Amino acid sequence: MQHELDTVINRYDTDCLKWDYMEKWLGIPKGEALPSWVSDWDFKAPAFITDPLKKRIEHGVFGYSERSDEYFNAVIDWWSDNHQVALKKEWFHTTPGSLPAIAMLIECWSNPGDQVLVFSPVYHAFYRTIENTNRTLAISALENNEGYYTINFDDLEKKLQNGVKILMFCNPHNPGGRVWSEREVTKVCALCHQYGTYIISDEIWADIVFSGHKFFSCLRVNPDYLSKMAVCIAATKSFGLPSMRLTNTMIPNEHEAEALKSKLLAYGIDVYSSLSLLANQSAYRHGREWLDSTLSYLESNNQILAEFVSTELTKVTYRKQESTYLAWLDCRALELTDEELERRLYQAGVIPTMGYNFGEQGKGFIRLNLGCPKSILKEKIVRLRRVLK
Numbered sequence: 595m596q597h598e599l600d601t602v603i604n605r606y607d608t609d610c611l612k613w614d615y616m617e618k619w620l621g622i623p624k625g626e627a628l629p630s631w632v633s634d635w636d637f638k639a640p641a642f643i644t645d646p647l648k649k650r651i652e653h654g655v656f657g658y659s660e661r662s663d664e665y666f667n668a669v670i671d672w673w674s675d676n677h678q679v680a681l682k683k684e685w686f687h688t689t690p691g692s693l694p695a696i697a698m699l700i701e702c703w704s705n706p707g708d709q710v711l712v713f714s715p716v717y718h719a720f721y722r723t724i725e726n727t728n729r730t731l732a733i734s735a736l737e738n739n740e741g742y743y744t745i746n747f748d749d750l751e752k753k754l755q756n757g758v759k760i761l762m763f764c765n766p767h768n769p770g771g772r773v774w775s776e777r778e779v780t781k782v783c784a785l786c787h788q789y790g791t792y793i794i795s796d797e798i799w800a801d802i803v804f805s806g807h808k809f810f811s812c813l814r815v816n817p818d819y820l821s822k823m824a825v826c827i828a829a830t831k832s833f834g835l836p837s838m839r840l841t842n843t844m845i846p847n848e849h850e851a852e853a854l855k856s857k858l859l860a861y862g863i864d865v866y867s868s869l870s871l872l873a874n875q876s877a878y879r880h881g882r883e884w885l886d887s888t889l890s891y892l893e894s895n896n897q898i899l900a901e902f903v904s905t906e907l908t909k910v911t912y913r914k915q916e917s918t919y920l921a922w923l924d925c926r927a928l929e930l931t932d933e934e935l936e937r938r939l940y941q942a943g944v945i946p947t948m949g950y951n952f953g954e955q956g957k958g959f960i961r962l963n964l965g966c967p968k969s970i971l972k973e974k975i976v977r978l979r980r981v982l983k
């Protein structure tokens with residue numbers, strides 16, 4: 595039976611970063627390659643998001659907008675129902691995206707030169723943020739057990755003892771695809787608390803979690819551990835709204851939120867896009883059933899890729915993601931340089947994000963976006979077969 599997500603939508607000529615900018619940024623002529631890099635998906639937003647937007651556009655006046663109680667309650671109810679966290683309205687700091695909030699928090703909670711730690715390999719923009727705020731990058735390498743990533747807590751503790759000011763946590767993890775367990779999350783938060791380290795937990799993938807796994811937010815740990823914590827939450831990944839960019843950063847400790855509040859005022863981030871507010875509110879209010887069906891679709895894409903890799907790409911290792919629609923493929927056994935691997939993939943017409951962007955520990959890996967109709971996924975597979983066998 596045809597699934598609504600099977601529909602292929604032409605995204606060219608929509609100023610789309612993922613499709614249109616392959617030509618501008620990567621030099622790949624239009625129509626020649628299937629983009630699998632940027633982490634947004636190629637699905638159309640559902641009617642419960644687009645109908646209210648159409649009505650709002652029809653209204654035609656787009657003045658400054660503020661977050662209504664309906665907006666706050668939609669987010670609060672979603673998190674209470676789905677993640678067992680009781681968010682408080684006072685905790686909200688709303689920004690156009692997670693990265694602006696993360697960068698501002700780094701500036702608020704540390705000084706130039708201070709160490710900010712990530713678990714590598716990790717979402718590449720974290721590095722850019724640390725570098726461009728003139729902080730010192732500290733790395734705790736994740737342990738890779740045949741594709742299953744775990745935290746090296748001894749190493750983490752040593753690094754924290756060594757004066758790390760902020761830990762940037764990615765929960766669930768991009769690109770490793772782990773949904774950190776209650777035990778792991780609690781241990782990370784307890785160690786940060788013990789050493790007085792701030793923790794910024796980026797939880798924007800929290801809703802994309804596959805069967806058999808349970809997301810555990812940092813906001814659920816012992817209340818004592820929340821004293822130096824910020825948690826970024828968003829509907830952008832869950833409902834395909836990255837250009838309706840809106841993130842709510844929760845800071846439970848009022849005193850620690852003061853610096854961010856004044857920065858938001860200084861930068862004029864105290865009014866919001868009416869369309870973004872409405873899209874995100876509609877998603878949170880009406881999206882559960884649609885998201886469940888989308889998760890099943892993504893999970894079967896995940897399964898298709900896993901079967902293909904295990905039967906045909908004998909030199910590639912892939913462990914099915916627990917979260918995100920971004921598959922993390924270990925190509926090291928092919929014994930190619932990253933340049934050669936990239937060249938081959940570009941030639942075949944599949945454009946992943948190369949693993950080296952995620953840190954030293956990502957070398958020899960590729961990250962492949964599975965957020966696409968099955969017909970496109972199958973074509974990606976045909977192309978991968980040509981060059982990774």
Ligand SMILES: Cc1ncc(COP(=O)(O)O)c(C=O)c1O
Nearest residue numbers: 633691692693717764768796841
């Ligand atoms: C872990 C993580 N954080 C942040 C972002 C970017 O989010 P935003 O556009 O809200 O800044 C992404 C995008 O892929 C991501 O994977």
